Amino acid sequence: MEQTEVLIIGAGPVGIEVAWHLQQARIEVLHVDAGSIGHTIERFFPPSTRFFSSPERLAIAGIDIPLSTQEKLTGEAYLAYLRSVVATRNLPIRTFCRVVSAERVDGGGYRVGMSEPSGRCWQVEAKRVILASGGTDRPRRLGIPGEDLPHVHTSLGDPHRFFQRRVLVVGGRNSAIESALRCWRVHADVAISYRGQDIHERVKYWLRPEVVSLVDEGRIKAFMPTQVRKILPDQVVLEHLDSGDTINLPVDDVLLQIGYEQDGTLFQLFGISTEGEQASPVHNPDTLETNLPGVYVAGTATAGTQRRFAAYIETSHDHGPRIAAALTGAPPPPVAEARVLPEA
Template sequence: MTTTEVIIVGAGPLGLELAVALKRARIDYVQLEAGQIGQAILDWPAMTRWFSSSDRITIAGVPIQSVSQEKCTREEYLAYLRGVVMQFDLDMCTYERVLGITRKDDLFTVTSRTRVGTMCKRAARYVVLTTGGMAAPNRLGVHGEDLPHVSHWMADPHTYFRRRVLIVGGRNSAVEAALRLYHAGTKVSISYRDAAFPDKVKYWLRPEIEYLVKTGRITAYFETVPIVILPEHVELRPVGGGRHMSIPADFVLLMVGYVADMSLFRQVGVELSGVRDVPVYDEQTMQTNVPGLFVAGTATAGTQQSGVRVFLENCHVHVDRIVASMTGNPPPPTPEPVSLPEA
């Protein structure tokens, strides 16, 4: 079994930023990624734009420049990540999922499975979990959720041209999908459990969605929840009671958030608090209650429901804290919270 100083689990933007920092600090590491680098972003619908401005999502000090000066698209950002990996010549094992972590005599054993099913075991002094917070969509648990025309992800907007789509949800991803599909010639309706779109809807999306709803171009069923999904329509129940509505829909998009997979944390003995499974860790070092086991990135927040507060853009400091802790240096100062409206 090979032994290394650090094993990084996950190669999302934060895991990659950490890899660059370890390389710069000449600390030996191995990076294991279940999918491709930036897999969570690769899973976004084509041409989705980041909500954060580009300077907030750059990693390792490498600037992002775009031809349009707009916020980055999924495609631009994935190309950027590939460029960072090439620039720093980062080594990593992609398509290799970590299945187990155990700790004995101050050494971790990390078990993983490659794409072709080969089982691997590696030992390390430190493990950093940068496994993100969006392992799977949040399920509503309604009858019909698994029908083929129902999805938690928007496909290419072309898919829905001149068809009826019901979007369930009212936060940024749902609103953005509604606008994109409307402009792609789709008959869009929205079911949202609250009485209006929440304050958190981005300021550049809100005026347009409100205008399209007000003018009847998009139909919004506020204060409703789906109770059954059938092949050609969805039954909505008003939250406050009353008559159910039957809404025709050729496709149904359930855009109601994601859940984190905290099974590795649980398995290795990290304490998880509350219903969101938030790992317990020291804010100055990012070390969990398991000595030598660190957490970084959006994984620090467990499952983020009813309001996402931890994003890539406010996680960069985790990298400096971890490297400082591993090299015996004092932790970096805590950055001032950013009050940009897009943050």
């Protein structure tokens, strides 16, 4: 069986940055991801979707992000940057290795089992483990009848597919509003259902005025405050939350854009305790060590299912130095000031 000093689970931006800090501290690392590097961005960013964060705040591992324009980065551009960081910094990552089991071994450390798409399974024994496994593992669901019908989507994908179709976008924050606008631009007949009284006031300043004026002009229909109660093959049933009235809205497609949630399976496999409404893993903010000795969390994994992003890339740049310090016995760096990101 393979053995390593540290196993890092997850090669999103934060896992990669943590790996670089451990490399700087000359700590032996075995690094795996269930998908490719940046798997979350690859899965959930629709084509040509831009980050909310400014590029300089997304830079990791001491490598600047080259820009040909002053615009924010697309998901594709950031994935290209991550590939370049991993190659330049020589950070070996075993992609498509999913952690499927974990047990404590006598004398300390953990035996961790991997599964690959080919069916190959293998184990590694690690003295310490870092879970940089993310916090946006699956789209949130409404839990209503009809949600599994094939015309119900949780990802925008290429908006082209919605050309001349009646699309109901469910949600009223950034992703929902961006999707509504992009669908409208490909000549879809767009409606929005949101349980708030109005488009959320924190929607990005480059999206909100445009959608508000399109709603005012009647080009996009907005049903607020409403809740989707049922989805049928050719219509959705909305409840108006003020009047209690029912609205039957004919649709061809339903696009759910109501955020993401964390899959706590890894925490359960290791036996890490979680706390609060967000089910965030219990950990020491100075060292990021969880209630399990030698098991650390980093990045969005630290925060459970977030209602508004408080843990994301730019608030996690201190996680690598913090864990490296804990592993080498150095004093922890000061805690970074928190800044909350507009909700995706």
